[in-house]
Amino acid sequence: MKPHLWLYASIPLLLAAQASHAANYYVATTGNDTNAGTEAAPFKTIQKAANIVNAGDTVYIRGGTYNGLVLVTKSGTAGNPITFTNYAGETPVLDATGKTSADYWNGVFTIRGTATSKTSHVRVSGLKIQNNTANNGFGISCYYCADSEIRNNKTYNTRISGIVVGYGDRVVVDGNDIEKANNTGEQENLSILRESSFVTVTNNVVHDNGNDSGGGEGIDIKQGSHDVLVQGNTVYNNTKVGIYVESWDKLTYNIVVDRNKIYSIGKSGVALGSECGGPLRNVTISNNLIYNNTRHGVNVGIWGDLFGQCGSPAPTPGNINGVKIVNNTIVGNGQNGINYTRDAGLPVHPEFGNIYIANNLIHDNGHKTLNFPGCPISHNAHAEVVSHYTIENNLLNGTSGKPRCDWGSEMLGTNPLLAAPQLVSATDFHLTASSPAIDAGTANHAPDHDYDGLVRPMNGLWDLGAYEFSGQPPALNINTTSLPQGTVGTSYSVQANASGGSAPYTWHVAGGVLPNGLSLSATGLINGTPSVAGTTNLTLGVTDANGALDTQALNLVINAALPPSLPDITTTSLTAGTVKTAYNATLGASNGTSPYKWSISSGKLPTGLKLSTAGVISGTPSAAGTFGFSIKVTDSKSLSDTQALNLVINAALPPSLPDITTTSLTAGTVKTAYNATLGASNGTSPYKWSISSGKLPTGLKLSTAGVISGTPSAAGTFGFSIKVTDSKSLSDTQAFSLVINAAPPPPTGNADIALTTFKATAASVTKGSSAGFNFVLKNNGNDVAKNARFVLPMPANTTWVSGGAAECVPSATEVVCSFGDLAKSESRNRYIYLRPAVAGSFTVTGKTTSDTGDSTPSNNSKTVTLTVK
Secondary structure (H helix, E strand, C coil), X not given: CCCCHHHHCCCCCCCCCCCCCCXXXXXXXXXXXXXXXXXXXXXXXXXXXXXXXXXXXXXXXXXXXXXXXXXXXXXXXXXXXXXXXXXXXCCEEEECCCCCCCCCCCCCEEEECCCCCCEECEEEECCEEEEECCCCCCCEEEECEECCEEECCEEEEECCCCEEEECCECCEEECCEEECCCCXXXXXXXEEECCCEEEEEECCEEECCCCCCCCCCCEEEECCCEEEEEECCEEEEECCCCEEEECCCCCEXXXXXXXXXXXXXXXXXXXXXXXXXXXXXXXXXXXXXXXXXXXXXXXXXXXXXXXXXXXXXXXXXXXXXXXXXXXXXXXXXXXXEEEEEECCCCCCCCCCEEEEEECCEEECCCCCCCCCCCEEEECCCCHHHHHHEEEECCEEECCCCCCCCCCCCECCCECCECCCCCECCCCCCCECCCCCCCCCCCCCCCCCECCCCCECCCCCCCCCCCCCCCCCCCCCEECCCCCCCEECCCCEEEECCEECCCCCCEEEEEEECCCCCEEECCCCEEEECCCCCEEEEEEEEEXXXXXXXXXXXXXXXXXXXXXXXXXXXXXXCCCCEECCCCEEEECCEEECCCCCEEEEEEECCCCCEEECCCCEEEEXXXXXXXXXXXXXXXXXXXXXXXXXXXXXXXXXXXXXXXXECCCCCCCEECCCCEEEXXXXXXXXXXXXXXXXXXXXXXXXXXXXXXEEEECCCCCEEEEEEEEEECXXXXXXXXXXXXXXXXXXXXXXXXXXXXXXEEEECCCEEXXXXXXXXXXXXXXXXXXXXXXXXXXEECCCCEEEEEXXXXXXXECCCEEEEEXXXXXXXXXXXXXXXXXXXXXXXXXXXXXXXXXXXXXXXXXXXXXEEEEEC
């Protein structure tokens, strides 16, 4: 099988070697954007460099933490790309804490063009991107981009994808480490989407995703992307799917998933889908190690749109045709090795088919963490799709002590090899010389290489699984051919790597010596803190379990320690203050080494203010004016910065006059209690109220707190003026006119509305439980009792529960039950329920009344005593 030779060649740089460049720029946390951007006078922000670069320019970013977002919109050319990279031996950290972009597709570092003019020929490498928890929470975004490279970066804690490529052409995503991506957000850890084409996703490590509530597959190729190679990646400790190829609603085609290692995944290792019915065509899954995943090794199926985004009516999902699953090693997964899934109620898409499965080594699947049954290849109780599969020459072996397939839906195909695979070990899936998988494969659609990159076939016949048996292990070889630079006084840690031979390996220094402060462990870890600058030449040696030896000459550059960064006062102005008004301002600084200590270096603060060593100016100024002074911040290394400031203190504002806000009074009625509270604003409380002219109606009085109360005894219109005086003896007056209406005539007629019964349903209750009361009111008079009512004041520490049908309405102070008009001898019998909250003895008095005269008021009320335990 040789589909798309461009995919299977050793991946070349998509960008031509840089022929020349116009300039080198440097960025450092100690720099200034007004500098020239040289190594001696660097810029402070990466964005400053991004704004001025041209084709061929390189931006070297020094170590340290940069808080902000970077947007690159300029393009390089084929021979002169624009490059953003770390300064040798240093790791710049782009931290997005507290930052956000108005554009969803922009991340912490963004290469961004437009639909009509893609930004192209940009390289970004050696950066650590972290803490983008905003809604547009991508790490590195290449959107409307072309001919660009994203290499050897680290992304950590991004709400959405660590790396996303959208509408990208000829983009390389290589050697990146993506951790804690999709931390509550959508998309996938590494997403290739929106009709991206000729993209290579190689040698990345994608692992330990965040909270996957919105998304979270490891690597996803989707939504119209085509001619994409996913090769040499390691995906592990992800709670969703390891590698997902999903067309969504657009034709997605020519996708190769080859030589990847996928393990410890919460769902399936690899999955293929067409959620919104977009055609998925010509997908090859080959030479992958897919093991110890919670669900299936490979899952091909028909499942719909989980988020309701496909429109209505939703198109039929599962438009998958032309899939080759060949020469994979699928071991130890929790359910089936290769599985077909179709959600309940969904039909088989009419285009589903041409699924070819051959030369796979499928062993020991099922009965793992979740204790599901397993099967090497299963149609999952959907026998109607068997005709859509061509299956041949696979090793199919079950879990020890279990049936080979207890899922009840096995697909064997032709020439199945039903035997144990005879692997090197439970963790090394190479074939031993006695393995029945050797020479048991078919040449149909078989790849021309294996997981290790060895040529297939060795002797004219293909082996099964991801490894081709060579007769002996590959020669021992040190893979580490260069060492990253270090810095004096900075911790250094690098793992040397080897392959071939027979593990375990033992490392040693075969020639020369390591720089002072560094050591080499037997496992190949070079670590420590270098103490002397310079270039050291040395030779590393490694021996395997059989005594084979390989050596590698290396040089290790240790750079001089970086000078400590100077503190930088970030406060450049102060808010104005006011005489006799409390003032507080906190000064800010960055860089340097905290903690900081603040002082006045020249001039004086306004009288009444002081500066604390923590950088807080506080106090109450006593004089107006403009005061100039300089402040100084000193860090823990005795490095300092100064800043001249001016502080304006304004004269105290004159006191505001009080203002009576009440402009009218509600009318009162003779012999009816009256109460009105006056209002005022401004001035300085407390207020004192008085009558400045005229008189209140007889029976009313005004308190100094501004309350008019009493019972008026005469009708009429009364004019008077009221005065309010504040605590500074400032005052305001307001003229009022108060109307007192004559008392209404007493009710006429003889209704005699009597409360014949009022009693508790139980003499005592427990606090917190309901206490029931029964009352009966009856019209004993000769006339109709209009608007007959029962009124019960609400006892303290008691709340309303229910009762009285819809006639009883509770308030905070009483319960009123209204019965309309009651004819002669007509009565009402009701129950109500209250809930006392505290223990004790409660006395409640119920009363009846109506709008008709009552000849016998003595029978209008009754009292009940209730004991609460």
